[in-house]
Amino acid sequence: MGLLSIILWLILSGIIGIVLFFTYQTWKHGKYFQQKNIPYLGAGWHRVFKFLGGKLSLPEAEALIYKEALEVGKGKPIVGFYDLTAAKYYIVDLDLMRHIYVKDFDHFVDRRTFAPLDSDILFKKMLLSLEGARWKGLRSKLSPTFTTGKIRRMFSIFEKSSLRMCDLLRKRVGPNGGDYDICEAYPKYAIDVIASSACGVESKAFEFAEPGGPLSEFETMAGKFQLQFNLVMFLKFLVIMILPKLASFLGFEAMQLEPQKYFLSVIKRVMEHRRETGERHDDFLQLMMDAQQGLLKAEENSKETLEVMTGTEGEAVENSTKNSFSSNDELTDEDIVANAVMFLNAGFDTSQSVLIFAAYALAKEQDVQEKLLKEVKSVMDGAGGKLTYDGVLQMSYLDMFMNETLRMFPPAAKTVRSCVKDYQIPGTKIVIEKGSIVTMPVYGIHLDSRYYDNPEKFEPENFLPEKKAQRHPYAFAAFGHGPRNCIGMRFALIEVKTAIAELVYNFKFQPSSRTQIPAKFGNAATLKPINGMVLNITPRRDVE
């Protein structure tokens, strides 16, 4: 037998081995759910092949899983499913979600565990990936930095960056307007805001804005964190999830090492400079440095800090849950740097995603844009054309508009929890065992006609106070819920509202002949259009 034949046999045996492995796992998990009398969705090979063949984007796959889960579940609150890495409980009932997110949170403190790889130097210290008591300690330390008072002090950062973005748009479309791919401007805005507010540095994103020219170093490095799922990435993550030791041996990383090292050195330098000079700034880095010194102690028990910490407003959280957050852990310099990078990463990707689809919705729904303009103009004209923090809070239609954008285009299609102690589903005999993974759909419920009359239609009125009051509060989950929800929610909402208010005040958005309607999604980690977002944008003369 020649060498070529041996290689071919080895490859063939490998493929057969992999197919047999996944087939066995699919069957094994099916048995597991069958014994528990839980409907089983299987591994969804049709979805996997369509996704790998480019026929189904990640968000579309999520929407399909939800649809199939409702069909297979036939009214049951929970469905079993195997995602090629583990068996998962898929929750389709909003009351059960409330239990998992909030009421019985003590059983679901962690996200999905996957051992951080040796190469991920910062990842393992980030709030996003920490677990148990260490996560609780850090969440309690970071919560005072995300209250509205702190965000108000950062407003000048949003304002400055949004004006820079308007200047860029004017340059690109000229005085008479033209077609423009908004996917160039929004990452610049998002990185400019988050560089100043999280890392205490200027991103220079708007200074490096020659068409076709290089991006600033900061923007380039942040861009390297953005994941695009293709076959290679899919296989890499499969190995990281199933065989973390092999992944470490092969030098795989969940988060790219080059930008981790870059941001580590940039932020450490800023911290050293501040310590040497005593210079202070209104940003997260300063707040974390203050927390390290114990200077935020007085605020740790304020009502708003508790709301940020537990992700709840007016929702009952067990006292045991609240109390378990207290921690004497020191905040180290490494913790500060890791979490500044995490804010950068979490804020950069999600905010630009929301802004892209907000602009798309404005262009497509001209009546919505007119209503929004009316509100923005009345508030900003009253302040001499200036946007203020209080002005943004006054804009109730803008608030509804942003929520509707987040409903139809949530950057994260699902949330995940890991069960940390056995949990009996209320009213049933079903026990979710410790170590199991629980998935809560976001995109699916946002498009469910049981919760929204006309879910495919963009209608900010869905968020009128009376409509919200009639709806289950968990039918909207763009920021997740409960103590493990998005800690940056308040910050993110002001950030995107500021940008949209400035843009609507200064420009008219219309579809161009190159606008893809309906929008088609790509396979980035957060919701993104597949081929950019070209819109027709015209400066409004009456505000020049």
Ligand code: HEM
């Ligand atoms: C519109 C923008 C944003 C959206 C839609 C968003 C959405 C989310 C979602 C869905 C989660 C998971 C929640 C859960 O599991 O229940 C999350 C977690 C998180 N987000 Fe955001 N996010 C946004 C912006 C930001 C910003 C600007 C920051 C920081 C400055 C941030 C920091 C975080 C952190 C640290 C976590 C993990 C919290 C924890 O594990 O305790 N996010 N976000």
